Amino acid sequence: xxxxxxxxxxxxxxxxxxxxxxxxxxxxxxxxxxxxxxxxxxxxxxxxxxxxxxxxxxxxxxxxxxxxxxxxxxxxxxxxxxxxxxxxxxxxxxxxxxxxxxxxxxxxxxxxxxxxxxxxxxxxxxxxxxxxxxxxxxxxxxxxxxxxxxxxxxxxxxxxxxxxxxxxxxxxxxxxxxxxxxxxxxxxxxxxxxxxxxxxxxxxxxxxxxxxxxxxxxxxxxxxxxxxxxxx
Amino acid sequence: xxxxxxxxxxxxxxxxxxxxxxxxxxxxxxxxxxxxxxxxxxxxxxxxxxxxxxxxxxxxxxxxxxxxxxxxxxxxxxxxxxxxxxxxxxxxxxxxxxxxxxxxxxxxxxxxxxxxxxxxxxxxxxxxxxxxxxxxxxxxxxxxxxxxxxxxxxxxxxxxxxxxxxxxxxxxxxxxxxxxxxxxxxxxxxxxxxxxxxxxxxxxxxxxxxxxxxxxxxxxxxxxxxxxxxxx
Numbered sequence: 001x002x003x004x005x006x007x008x009x010x011x012x013x014x015x016x017x018x019x020x021x022x023x024x025x026x027x028x029x030x031x032x033x034x035x036x037x038x039x040x041x042x043x044x045x046x047x048x049x050x051x052x053x054x055x056x057x058x059x060x061x062x063x064x065x066x067x068x069x070x071x072x073x074x075x076x077x078x079x080x081x082x083x084x085x086x087x088x089x090x091x092x093x094x095x096x097x098x099x100x101x102x103x104x105x106x107x108x109x110x111x112x113x114x115x116x117x118x119x120x121x122x123x124x125x126x127x128x129x130x131x132x133x134x135x136x137x138x139x140x141x142x143x144x145x146x147x148x149x150x151x152x153x154x155x156x157x158x159x160x161x162x163x164x165x166x167x168x169x170x171x172x173x174x175x176x177x178x179x180x181x182x183x184x185x186x187x188x189x190x191x192x193x194x195x196x197x198x199x200x201x202x203x204x205x206x207x208x209x210x211x212x213x214x215x216x217x218x219x220x221x222x223x224x225x226x227x228x229x230x231x232x
Numbered sequence: 233x234x235x236x237x238x239x240x241x242x243x244x245x246x247x248x249x250x251x252x253x254x255x256x257x258x259x260x261x262x263x264x265x266x267x268x269x270x271x272x273x274x275x276x277x278x279x280x281x282x283x284x285x286x287x288x289x290x291x292x293x294x295x296x297x298x299x300x301x302x303x304x305x306x307x308x309x310x311x312x313x314x315x316x317x318x319x320x321x322x323x324x325x326x327x328x329x330x331x332x333x334x335x336x337x338x339x340x341x342x343x344x345x346x347x348x349x350x351x352x353x354x355x356x357x358x359x360x361x362x363x364x365x366x367x368x369x370x371x372x373x374x375x376x377x378x379x380x381x382x383x384x385x386x387x388x389x390x391x392x393x394x395x396x397x398x399x400x401x402x403x404x405x406x407x408x409x410x411x412x413x414x415x416x417x418x419x420x421x422x423x424x425x426x427x428x429x430x431x432x433x434x435x436x437x438x439x440x441x442x443x444x445x446x447x448x449x450x451x452x453x454x455x456x457x458x459x460x461x462x463x464x
Binding site for chain 2: 023160162
């Protein structure tokens with residue numbers, strides 16, 4: 001991914017600026033650019049919380065400076081009525097599409113977020129290379145600027161969930177074998193056995209058991225077997 | 233998608249409750265459930281903005297009531313250090329995975345969001361069916377509750393971007409044909425022609441032109457041809 005500047009154009013409320021800094025940092029972004037911001041005081045700092053560094057290192061710039069140095073400039077816009085299919089706001093892309101469009105870009109990318117009350121002007125949108133619109137409900141499409149920044153940051157960061165090891169084939173087969181012996185032990189009718197084992201494979205197959213979970217299930221079977229064999 | 237209750241467990245700040253109502257409505261959700269909320273006054277209403285209806289219709293309930301009526305209850309948790317791989321918080325799923333897990337569920341689903349200062353308790357998480365964690369930066373993983381609600385709502389709603397008609401095969405072939413004639417008209421060297429036309433197909437193929445854009449490009453070519461033929 002290229003470096004991404006999150007550019008707030010004429011933000012009105014310091015609280016929103018602080019919230020934007022915070023949610024950017026939540027997703028690993030730190031390049032906050034402010035164009036003509038309001039005075040940033042206690043409320044901005046409070047809302048930035050542990051992203052005070054992002055807020056304090058925010059760059060104050062002009063729109064011309066942003067365009068001058070950016071390979072690609074993206075306008076974020078609210079959803080427009082279907083009748084306005086002009087080149088100004090169409091075609092637009094969702095934040096997840098944006099990620100795929102940008103992932104191979106080499107250079108600096110700026111994403112512009114407009115004023116809380118009326119967004120980006122047509123003149124600003126006209127200069128941008130790509131239009132990004134967060135798909136919203138038609139009933140209330142106006143997303144708070146920090147929520148818009150959050151969703152774009154979440155999608156562009158696309159931080160992997162992280163992985164856990166799922167039990168492998170050998171571990172699972174050993175578990176199913178144990179389960180099969182167990183069914184025998186409790187006199188599960190022979191003629192039902194195959195179908196029941198298939199159901200067990202379906203159930204445990206789709207849950208993607210971790211090795212620890214498999215080992216706990218083995219343990220439960222063993223403990224039950226012990227009680228069956230040593231009835232008290 | 234099943235009906236989704238967004239449940240705020242012991243929220244501390246009325247502003248956050250208002251913001252949660254707003255961003256829920258942005259993505260078409262309206263079932264806000266409040267467990268032991270703070271008094272909701274002017275700030276909650278201001279932040280809810282045009283989602284005041286969601287705020288005012290919020291249901292006050294107990295956690296037992298939520299569990300009693302929900303087919304599936306999901307705990308949202310912050311990212312945990314890798315060392316805590318207990319069944320309490322693992323395995324966890326990202327909001328986009330959650331959408332796929334829920335889309336065929338028939339019944340009522342509740343998503344729990346914990347307190348702003350320390351999230352959900354272990355006792356609360358223990359009762360939940362699925363753990364959902366928003367993948368965040370390790371540097372600052374604590375997401376404001378309204379941003380967490382926003383991202384989960386955005387993913388669960390998964391509102392389609394909407395579509396526009398892309399120029400069809402006939403329209404594109406007619407455009408390429410025009411472009412080929414144009415190259416001939418400006419004496420583009422024969423031996424380069426094929427490669428240049430391939431490049432044109434690559435360029436315009438990947439931009440997915442709209443019919444209107446194709447028609448404008450035709451117009452530009454025609455206008456240029458006129459000037460070539462009527463030199464002034």
